[in-house]
Amino acid sequence: MSSNSPHIVIAGAGSVGCYVGGRLAHGGARVSFLARERIQNDIDLHGMKVSDWQGYSANLDPSSIEISSHDRILKDADIIIVSVKSRDTLAMAQTIKRSGNTTATIFSFQNGVGNVAVLKTELPEHTIMPVMVPYNVLYTPGSKNKAAHFHCGTEGTLFCQNDSASETLMLAAQQAGLAMEYKPNMVNILWSKLLLNLNNPINALAGIPLKQQLEDKHYRKIFRLAIQEGLAVLRSAGINPGQVAAVPMGLVPVVLALPTFLFKRVAQKMLAIDPEARSSMWEDLQNRRPVEVDYITGELVKLGQQVNVPTPVNSKLIELVKTAHAMGQGSPCIDSMTLLNQVEAEQSHV
Template identity: 30%
Template structure:
């Protein structure tokens, strides 16, 4: 079985490395720096202490390489439109596409652009960072989750990703898992605005209470709109807002596993802001607001976070940096928006 990783960033390169270690013919499409690292044999590690060096992964050559059997689409949501056009020239009639994006809409967008192709959603719950020595390091837990149907369409697929560096899970309801991942991803924007590592942010009750409010809004609109939200963490997602609001001493005791992450881990949205790139805010918190329109729920906390991220994007473009915000500043902005809506109703 041949594999192509389309969008060999941090997560894509990590997946390509695991595929190559497992002996699969793997090629990649990405930036020259990433492709050079893969060609040299990238080192992989994880927070559990596992490590390995992958065989060389070469750049995909459209003229010499046959269409792959599996394409792992690992570009950001913001690059999907461009990627969909490029995929038309590298897919064949038997190519299956696995969409690894955040949010709920990526697979629908690719199916619309490539009718007749087999398109699956995947949920990537972990973070990958590049260490100083070039090692790609998985800094948080969670299994790569795929729809059970893919095993029927692609017999033998399971072995491609089974490795100590990457756990694998299959589900009969990938949409519910995506909805649960969306809930967890609502913290990405708070992490970006705080300008702190994820662990440090979670140790601050003020930031946790902001994340809890974002999650409450999502759970409310998901319930009204009958969107199933799977249980993907040890604690059911419906209890996470309550847990996040606990005093620090209780939170540290009850949520030890939540804090058992690499102290250097930052979210992808933080990295996007640092690099001056467009963020996925419209595909994450923006999805909550869109679903809120259907549910007739104003979702003020998510609306505020969207505005603040767009402000930060503008600051970064114009000045090369953006101002970090404290938890109290974020709370005040949300309360102002809530009061504006209350006044409007009156």
Template identity: 40%
Template sequence: MIGQAGQDGKATGQPRIVVAGAGSIGCFVGGMLARGVQDVTVLVRPYMAQEISQQGIQLTDFSGLDEELSPDAVSLATDPETLGAADIILVTVKSGATGEMAAQIASYAHKDAIIVSLQNGIQNADTLRRALPERDVRAGMVPFNVVAMGGGRFHRGTSGDILIEKGRGHVARTLSVRDMAVHEVKEIVPIQWGKLLINLNNALNALSDLPLRNQIMDARWRRLMADQMAEAISVLDAAEIETTNPVTTAIPMRLVPKILRLPTWAFKAVASAMLAIDPTARSSMWEDLSKGRMTEIAELQGVIVALGQQHGVTTPINTRVAALIRQAEADKAGSPALQPEQVSGA
């Protein structure tokens, strides 16, 4: 039964939450939960613990949210032993670190802890399930992007509610706080595939070195986005994989490329109802390149390319985009600031 004991061992009636792997998404989600007076601990690297301990966490977003949490308002841990007290574990590490986090959960977390993957890509929840058999592991989908602005500030640049797989324990109710809603759904895999299709733009945004809004309002970039997504949809069709639009169920994913190809005046009218985008928002992949980190290109374009190879569907655009990102990773010079024609090879 969740919610049995607090940090001092006394009954609280509140589930204990550990955000495991606090990068941009983890720190924002953890900060929002702490702001909502949830019993939450954020498991961080020592450098992040030092930054937050000195400066606290500042939460800002596209809608005007601007709130500072003092250092003592956020419970931090650097030792994975803190997983042992968790009733709910939110996994927010990069995909490449999922195996390592699974091993830590196996070593420290109790068997009844609910584990929710709030990660990009399709395969992370399955990776956790394979490493943690007989545990309650659920996939989740975070629709918004968050960029670490420095100085303890984490900025949410786009809109949307978090979705997780339905199960025991009223997890969504526990995680829902003011300005951050969480919902449970029966079928999350089609939603994850829909999110992957949308996230294919992460790489284009990283290569463009433009704010998301500027990039999306440029018809040349939208055409490239549409061509890349249409190519990926052909792959998923061949693999008989269903997708659901994670932004709005009113517009099927296969119609999104057509919307992206609309003239800008018409696109604005449609897109305004689909997604709110902050003028400063950029993709997480842009942030990775700017900080010299490895990206999650293998979990996005890489998945489409591999699936295309399995089903005999060529993927020239996704293949080229993946190669350009890997070159930028190797160069460690941030975004190459390419034009759409340079990305497409036209």
């Protein structure tokens, strides 16, 4: 790391933040982590390992990692990467404000479409931009002789706004071999990613890995119905979803409708994932933490109400995930036929 390297601070060191931060640090960037005490203790004690499904793996020694639960770590940051769940965005914005930093460029590495606006309202002096995170990251806490492990289990490229303010981050990503691409219209990209995230509740309710879930034709049908609703809402709202998957968004329902043997072939890219990778919503549900569903599926349902397009399938999925969270027993592991019957019953009422 050169002495004039930009100082990058990960604001909310969890799955995404530690994976991205760990990779940037391993690539030579100066990275610090703002974390909760439990993550700080885990990394201080065991160090950090970052790896991906293609065999990339790097270990960071605890002595090389600057990690703290105190907001003073943000003070001299040049770049702040916000990687908290959406419910914590406002609190994180207030933490950044309290730190006294008024100049850092802030990037939201979050799902959902509302986080940048929340950050901008609290932090009007800063340049704030979204980055789309396409892949799943799983955190396995450290233990004796094992580092805290952040594993990226699916393929994909980070997308950021084609803007001069992204250049420093882009350079750090390139040096780290972390795939990142410029996109001209991140609003369309975020909505498109939100459509893919309509699968998060399905995966959380199914309680099985993404690969196994996508290989089941009934779960695929539920995902297809959810995306079709989403596409109808976006069409009415005049939003043209950008391409974030191997095929244009409009074709995703067609691919999902294929018989399983054909789907496996055509969607090879979609299925280029670790057999154990799951959605972040499953992780939250399983760990009895609040789910991000209002900020993802909920945003679509809200937009649907504004443009008068019904969203019974997605509304039902929200209800089921919230019920499961309230029960506090992790994923209810609803089998695909039962879940399909439930959402189709809802659809027939409209």
